[in-house]
Amino acid sequence: MRSFDLINYAIRPNKTVERKIVFAGLAKLSRVFGLSRYRYIGFGAPWFVDFLMAHKILGMESMISIESSSLGFQRSTFNCPLACISPMEGLSTHVIPELGLEQSPATVWFDYDLGIGGPVLADIELLMSKCALNSIVIVTIAAAKDLLPTKDENEQPIDEEASLRRIAGDLVPTPLPPKRLQPSHYAQLLCQVLTNQFESAVVNSGRAAKFIKLFEIVYSDSKRMATVGGIVAASEVFKLLVAFVV
Secondary structure, three states, rough: OOHOOOHHHHHHHHHHHHHHHHHHHHHHHHHHHHHHHHHEEEOOOEEEEEEEEHHHHOOOOOOEEEEEHHHHHHHHHHOOOOOOOEEEOHHHHHHHHHOOOOOOEEEEEEOOOOOOOOOHHHHHHHHHHOOOOOOEEEEEEEEEEHHHHOOOOOEEOOOOHHHHHHHHHHHHHOOOHHHHHHHHHHHHHHHHHHHHHHHHHHHHHHOOEEEEEEEEEEEEEOOOEEEEEEEEEEHHHHHHHHHHHH
């Protein structure tokens, strides 16, 4: 079941705070990069809260909302609040190659319902290889340990560390102290895994670029969530961005 069938994202207080933090940061960054010229790409769901903020705060006029299900696509098409938003149906991993991300910088915020075992790592790999330089990419995932598989491919029980390593491999730090798998630390661990994937994927892309992290946010409403995002910086603006972030 999609989370929009359970709760309106517009009325989640900590989600609202997270969005305000992210868009305040993007507004500051826009003074350098002119984000109003960027496309905004995300998962609109029925309410399009982040899309409306991107339009109002950043002045974005070109937006794409990816909806994984036919029902979500139909709802998004019906509820679309702005003519500049174009809904697209399909799984994010399948849609990314169709977006023409190489043509111009974009701001992408993929706010998943799923945890680290969902498409996030594959999507980051694709986005880092395809996004034009100076694009901004942000991901949010559910940060609950109970989303980790408890059995391997042979239906044998596995512990939490083994389960996480089966999903994220070398992105998981080694050694991994047991306390980092405790509920109070697990979301921060996932933030590190996501950061490692961003950095690794940029290197794998073979481009003269670096990933500069701009956001790392952990929050809870109905469930604990982790958000990591940053900019795929061209080498010539890397020093400028480091000074900007500091």
